[in-house]
Amino acid sequence: MTDSEFGEIQTRTNARARGFTFRVSEGHLLVTVPQRWSERELAESIERMRPKLRNLMQRVAAKPYNQVERRIGWDFRIESECFTFRLKPDSTLQGRRCLLSKEHGHVTLCCPPDFDFMADGAQAWLVKVVEEQVRSYAKGMLPARLRALANEHRLPVDAVHINSARGRWGSCVKDLKHKSLANTTGYHINISLFVLLLPERLQRLVMLHELTHTLEMNHSPRFHAKLDAMLGGNEATLEKELKRFTTDIFAFAAQ
Numbered sequence: 696m697t698d699s700e701f702g703e704i705q706t707r708t709n710a711r712a713r714g715f716t717f718r719v720s721e722g723h724l725l726v727t728v729p730q731r732w733s734e735r736e737l738a739e740s741i742e743r744m745r746p747k748l749r750n751l752m753q754r755v756a757a758k759p760y761n762q763v764e765r766r767i768g769w770d771f772r773i774e775s776e777c778f779t780f781r782l783k784p785d786s787t788l789q790g791r792r793c794l795l796s797k798e799h800g801h802v803t804l805c806c807p808p809d810f811d812f813m814a815d816g817a818q819a820w821l822v823k824v825v826e827e828q829v830r831s832y833a834k835g836m837l838p839a840r841l842r843a844l845a846n847e848h849r850l851p852v853d854a855v856h857i858n859s860a861r862g863r864w865g866s867c868v869k870d871l872k873h874k875s876l877a878n879t880t881g882y883h884i885n886i887s888l889f890v891l892l893l894p895e896r897l898q899r900l901v902m903l904h905e906l907t908h909t910l911e912m913n914h915s916p917r918f919h920a921k922l923d924a925m926l927g928g929n930e931a932t933l934e935k936e937l938k939r940f941t942t943d944i945f946a947f948a949a950q
């Protein structure tokens with residue numbers, strides 16, 4: 696359909712959606728619509744939201760072309776090997792707050808069907824909710840995995856921390872302060888919470904990379920030879936694959 700102010704409006708059906716969710720894609724309004732909807736309902740919804748939509752169009756237009764407007768709506772979902780996240784409209788929540796339901800790494804955020812994804816602060820809040828769930832599962836799963844790998848390869852590690860680092864998957868530091876203490880090796884490994892969203896083979900790469908630093912505190916040929924041996928000769932292939940991922944929840948959002 697066409698709107699006198701916004702021009703051509705594209706629609707995309709999502710069986711799980713109960714209401715309309717608006718986005719801007721390449722200068723056009725893109726609406727996620729439920730299975731059953733009518734042009735009249737959509738037109739009414741646009742009329743109600745016109746000032747907000749105008750604002751959204753202007754904000755997007757002010758950005759460089761290659762910077763896509765990334766938003767969380769009904770169709771946002773993360774489906775990684777160890778963690779999934781999705782949103783679900785729940786009519787029993789009408790007029791109430793959203794509710795999280797979790798089951799073994801599968802998180803669902805149930806929201807009232809009329810949840811306003813464009814309300815002030817809604818997007819920042821949603822991003823925070825997703826990241827907090829990733830952090831919570833990362834803290835529950837990753838340290839144990841790293842320690843199991845350390846045991847398997849007889850590598851020493853004292854402390855494992857999960858942090859919110861962006862731009863790096865992990866780091867390994869030798870804590871010189873506690874060097875003199877008996878029974879400690881002084882190696883602290885930090886792992887970014889986004890590692891949880893990587894496929895398990897890449898989680899292994901990141902963890903073994905940091906663990907290898909307990910043998911070689913550098914990236915010398917010796918370091919890579921040791922790491923490559925632990926990875927069965929696949930270090931280069933896995934490194935190349937890891938470059939396709941970034942530390943950003945939207946980078947893991949399924950299309």
Ligand SMILES: [Zn+2]
Binds near residue numbers: 904908913914
């Ligand atoms: Zn390194």
